[in-house]
Each structure stands twice: as C-alpha cells, then as structure tokens.
Amino acid sequence: MSPSSAPEDAKATQDHIEWRQIFIGYGMVMIMLMLAVLHQLGFSENRNLMSAIGSVVVFAVVVAATVLTGPLKAFRRDVLAIRPALEDRLQWAAIGALVLLSIATIVHGILVLPASGWS
C-alpha cells in the first residue's frame, strides 16, 4: 500500500466541476424561463408556433453544442489547464449568473405570471 501523493492532498481543497454540468443547469433554467415568457406573451395558445419555436431551440442547442465543444476543449486545454485559478473564478462567475437567473425566473413566475392569468 503506497501513500497518497502530496499534490493529491493539496487538491482536496479545490472544487472541481465539469462545465457541462453548468451548461445543463443553464439549459433547464432557460427552458423554464422561455416557456414562462412565451406563455405570458400568449404564444402558448398557438400550437404550431410553439412547436416551431421548440424545434428551433432544440436545433440551436444541438448546433451550439457541436460547434462550441471544440473551441471550449481547446480553451480548457491551452489556457485553463495552466491557469486553474482562472477556471475556478470563471466557474464561480458562471454559477453566480446561473443562481441570479434562477432567482429571476422564480420571481418572474410568482409575481408576473398570475397577473397574466396563468394558473
């Protein structure tokens, strides 16, 4: 049984997370917010329009994921790998923005939607 290395112990204080988890979080919040806004604007009664918007969104997400994966991997490999502190700050900034967006979605849902007749 060999002991764990010192660098591994040092890593215990870091907080690693995959970017895809943040993106999935953004996706879920944005879908909720988009549905709420579309409903508030009255678009939800037009099934064809909602279907078209849904198709466009799914297509855009797939394209964005495909196009962005390469540059993101390169950025992580070439820049963030040698500057882990920068990646940590970027991730906290992204998560902070996600939390703010989440709070805005909740407040929007509770305060605005009832006035629009959504129940």
Place this chain on the structure above:
Amino acid sequence: MTMDQSSLAFRAYVSRKQSLVVIAALAPMLTGMGWTLVVNSTHPLGSRLFFAAVLGLFALVLVGPVHRLVTQGPILEVSVDGFRWRGWSTETISWDAVERWKTTTYFGIRYVTIWLHEPHRHRSTTAARWTQGVNAWFGHGDISLTGGGLNRSSDEVIRAFKQFAPKTFLGR
C-alpha cells in the same frame, strides 16, 4: 492510528459548485410548477394535493445539495484503516469488515460498490438506510459511493480504494 491523524488518507470534500448548479436548475422549475399547479391553481383540491405530493417527491432531490452546502470537513476518507463515507454514516469501517468491493457502472455513473461481512453491524445513519435494501436487491452491494457531489472525480475515488484497500478484496 485513527483516520483523522493519518496524513496519508485520501480525502474528498463536498463540491459546493455542483450543489449550487443542481439547486439553481431545479428550484425555478419546482417553484413555478408548485405555484401554477398547487398554490395558484384552479384544479380541484384532490388534484392539487396530488400535484403537491409529486412535486414534494421531486423536491427531495434538493435535500442533499442543500445539506451539502453547509457540510464541513471531508465527506469521504479512505486510508489504511478503512473508509469513512458520511453519506452512509460517521463510522470508519475497517477493511476487516469488508468482504469485497468492485467498481460498477450504472447509467454511465461509476460507483465503488462494497459488500460487508456483517452489514447489520454497520448500519447507515443517513437517508441511505431507506434505499439500501432496494440497492442491495438490485445487486449494488451493501454500500455504494460515487464521485458525484464530491470535489474529486469517480476515477480518483476508485484509485484511492485500489491504493488503500487490501488487494485481495478486488476481483473476486
């Protein structure tokens, strides 16, 4: 040598980033659906209670991430003495108590699955005790742990078990 005194132990802490992402992603959905289907709903009372029950079950998912936001100290420790997984209990389970362990994959998630000689001597003191029976029935051993929610990856957790657990346990 206790685990706390060991400087050679593998330690994993909670990932507050992951907890915040899960909370931020699920909270607006549950709140919005709760508001429209239960609180500000025109559905009959029975339907509203049904929706409340369903949403309540989904809300249980948030209990873990919220609890982990305030959890201090290592949540997983693996050393020559054994392992301590606070998702199971605060007890350090010695390697003598372990019958065998192996890595398993379920829906793409990698687990360290552990079988104990006498499981009744090492009962869970967390919510895991409610699901342990089902997990064991599905073949996931007495204790299953993963890198999810930790600041270490599943690969690192598995490496720690390979490093510290007696080699005779693996591969049986």
